[in-house]
Amino acid sequence: MTEKTGTFVVTHAEADSVVVQDVDSAQVHTLTGNDGLEVNDVLEGTLAPEPPLEVSWTLIDVEDRRSVELVDSDLEPTQHSKSLAADAEVGELCQHERAGRGEIHVFRVPGDRVEDAARDVLEDDETIARAARLEAVRVEVRRDADAGVLSVRYLPS
Numbered sequence: 001m002t003e004k005t006g007t008f009v010v011t012h013a014e015a016d017s018v019v020v021q022d023v024d025s026a027q028v029h030t031l032t033g034n035d036g037l038e039v040n041d042v043l044e045g046t047l048a049p050e051p052p053l054e055v056s057w058t059l060i061d062v063e064d065r066r067s068v069e070l071v072d073s074d075l076e077p078t079q080h081s082k083s084l085a086a087d088a089e090v091g092e093l094c095q096h097e098r099a100g101r102g103e104i105h106v107f108r109v110p111g112d113r114v115e116d117a118a119r120d121v122l123e124d125d126e127t128i129a130r131a132a133r134l135e136a137v138r139v140e141v142r143r144d145a146d147a148g149v150l151s152v153r154y155l156p157s
Helices: 079-086 111-123 125-133
Strands: 004-013 017-022 028-032 041-049 057-067 069-072 093-097 103-108 136-144 149-156
Touching: 004 028, 004 125, 028 057, 041 125, 069 111, 079 093, 079 103, 079 149, 111 136, 111 149, 125 136, 125 149
Parallel strands: 069 136
Antiparallel strands: 004 017, 004 041, 017 028, 041 057, 093 103, 103 149, 136 149
């Protein structure tokens, strides 16, 4: 096997090992050792397979390291997000760029399912992987059950 360079999300961390997921390929790698990495950390770097079996990996270079904060906000979606959702079908995703950098995903959800949908987003590993691809360090989930709107804000540093 050869080295792999990319963006990786820490999905599991223990004192002596770490599991990371490549955000582009979804491939999972177990790293030997742990140099202070925690779940939801994002690494841009290079991994190398450990000889002789090459079933575990070593982190040999780190270009960038950041943590993604998941926030279950008590704020409602913005008026702009609500207006996007007003024209959407239930279950439809509307995406728009934030002023500057970042992205906002807005979903139309039945009002009685908004809390479940928010919890699903906050617990989904793909939320962190998407944040890593978007170079976000904070993911903020907002909701309005009366309007049936859930917004997920991917915010950069």
